[in-house]
Amino acid sequence: MLNDVGSSRAKGSAERFLGVRLTAEELEKLDRFRLDQGSPNRSEAVRTLVRSADRTRASFGELPTSIRNELEEIVEDGWVRDANEAVTLVLTLGLQELSRLHGDRLPRLRRTARDVAEGRERRRRIDREGRGLLER
Numbered sequence: 001m002l003n004d005v006g007s008s009r010a011k012g013s014a015e016r017f018l019g020v021r022l023t024a025e026e027l028e029k030l031d032r033f034r035l036d037q038g039s040p041n042r043s044e045a046v047r048t049l050v051r052s053a054d055r056t057r058a059s060f061g062e063l064p065t066s067i068r069n070e071l072e073e074i075v076e077d078g079w080v081r082d083a084n085e086a087v088t089l090v091l092t093l094g095l096q097e098l099s100r101l102h103g104d105r106l107p108r109l110r111r112t113a114r115d116v117a118e119g120r121e122r123r124r125r126i127d128r129e130g131r132g133l134l135e136r
Helices: 002-011 024-037 042-057 065-076 083-135
Strands: none
Touching (some): 024 042
16 A cells, blocks of 8 residues: 555655645645545645646636636636636626526517517508408
8 A cells, every 4th residue: 555655656756845834624624625535645635636726727628719718817807716716707697697688688579579570460461451442
C-alpha cells in the first residue's frame, strides 16, 4: 500500500512545500472531500483540487467562443464567482425572460394573429356573399 501512495507522488514529483492554515470548518470540508475522492491523505486531496482547477476553467464545454467569452466576462466583472455561477445566472435570467414571453407577450401575439386570421376570413366571406348577390 505504501507503494501506491508513493507512486501517485512519483507521477508529478512535489517541488514546493505549501503551508496553509485552515479553519476547523475548512479542514472538515477538506477531509470530507478527501474521503469522497478516495485520496490517501490531505496532501493528495489538495493536489486533486489543484488539478481540478483546469477542468473548472474549461467547464463551459462545447460552447461557441463568443458565448464562452461573455460568460468569462461576467466572472471577471465580479457578477459571480465562477463559470458555473455565470451559467446559472444567464440561464435564470433567460428563463425569466422566456416565462415573461410565454406569460405576457405570446398570448397577445396569438390573440393578434387570431384576430388577423378572423378578419381575413370575414373579408373572404363578405366577398363571396357580395359576388353571389351580383350574380343574381
